[in-house]
Amino acid sequence: MKKKIKENIDFIYQFIDKPKSVGALIPSSKFLTKNILSYTDLTKKNLVIVEYGPGSGTFTREIVKGMKEGDTLIVIEQNKIFAKRLREQLAGAKNVFIHQDCVTNTSKILKRANIDRVDYIISGIPFSSIPKKMTEDILEKTKKIMSDETLFITFQYSTLKINTFKKHMTVLNKKFVLRNIPSAYTICMKKCA
Ligand SMILES: C[S@@+](CC[C@H](N)C(=O)[O-])C[C@H]1O[C@@H](n2cnc3c(N)ncnc32)[C@H](O)[C@@H]1O
Numbered sequence: 150m151k152k153k154i155k156e157n158i159d160f161i162y163q164f165i166d167k168p169k170s171v172g173a174l175i176p177s178s179k180f181l182t183k184n185i186l187s188y189t190d191l192t193k194k195n196l197v198i199v200e201y202g203p204g205s206g207t208f209t210r211e212i213v214k215g216m217k218e219g220d221t222l223i224v225i226e227q228n229k230i231f232a233k234r235l236r237e238q239l240a241g242a243k244n245v246f247i248h249q250d251c252v253t254n255t256s257k258i259l260k261r262a263n264i265d266r267v268d269y270i271i272s273g274i275p276f277s278s279i280p281k282k283m284t285e286d287i288l289e290k291t292k293k294i295m296s297d298e299t300l301f302i303t304f305q306y307s308t309l310k311i312n313t314f315k316k317h318m319t320v321l322n323k324k325f326v327l328r329n330i331p332s333a334y335t336i337c338m339k340k341c342a
Pocket residue numbers: 170171172173175176177201202203204205206207208225226227228231250251252253272273274275279
């Protein structure tokens with residue numbers, strides 16, 4: 150409980166410091182986390198998962214719990230404090246790599262790690278509050294690292310950005326999660342043909 154309160158306080162501090170890039174006052178709920186992971190099949194062998202913008206690691210910890218021998222998780226977080234805390238928290242986790250970087254550099258990160266296939270990209274990037282040009286850049290570069298099978302999974306507090314997503318991706322499914330502050334939509338996409 151104390152740990153959770155500390156995590157929430159830390160998150161609020163980061164939000165106050167960088168409101169647009171953090172984009173939320175507190176971390177996502179366990180209900181939103183479960184909903185995001187409902188689009189994945191973590192029983193598949195040799196999974197490669199990329200997580201964008203983990204913040205304090207709400208999704209990361211659940212992904213790590215579900216990881217098996219042979220799976221790889223690449224986590225990309227531009228905020229120095231969040232990246233440092235995640236590295237400390239997940240120090241013993243096997244095949245989990247935390248990069249303090251911008252997600253627009255994902256393809257370089259994957260190349261350096263000799264990874265040429267990604268199964269899931271799970272994104273916490275607050276597309277509604279970052280500049281439109283950055284959103285377009287992230288989506289364009291994300292498409293380039295996706296195969297026809299890769300799923301891009303994200304959440305948004307409104308459906309306002311759906312049309313921007315649709316310029317780059319095909320929306321496969323969208324679900325509403327009431328039990329989150331604020332309530333949110335999870336969206337599962339694949340790249341346009
Ligand atoms: C709303 S928080 C999401 C945190 C977590 N996934 C959750 O749901 O609780 C958004 C995170 O995305 C990170 N972020 C925003 N833009 C980014 C970028 N271009 N590259 C990497 N991380 C970014 C922020 O630093 C922040 O930690």
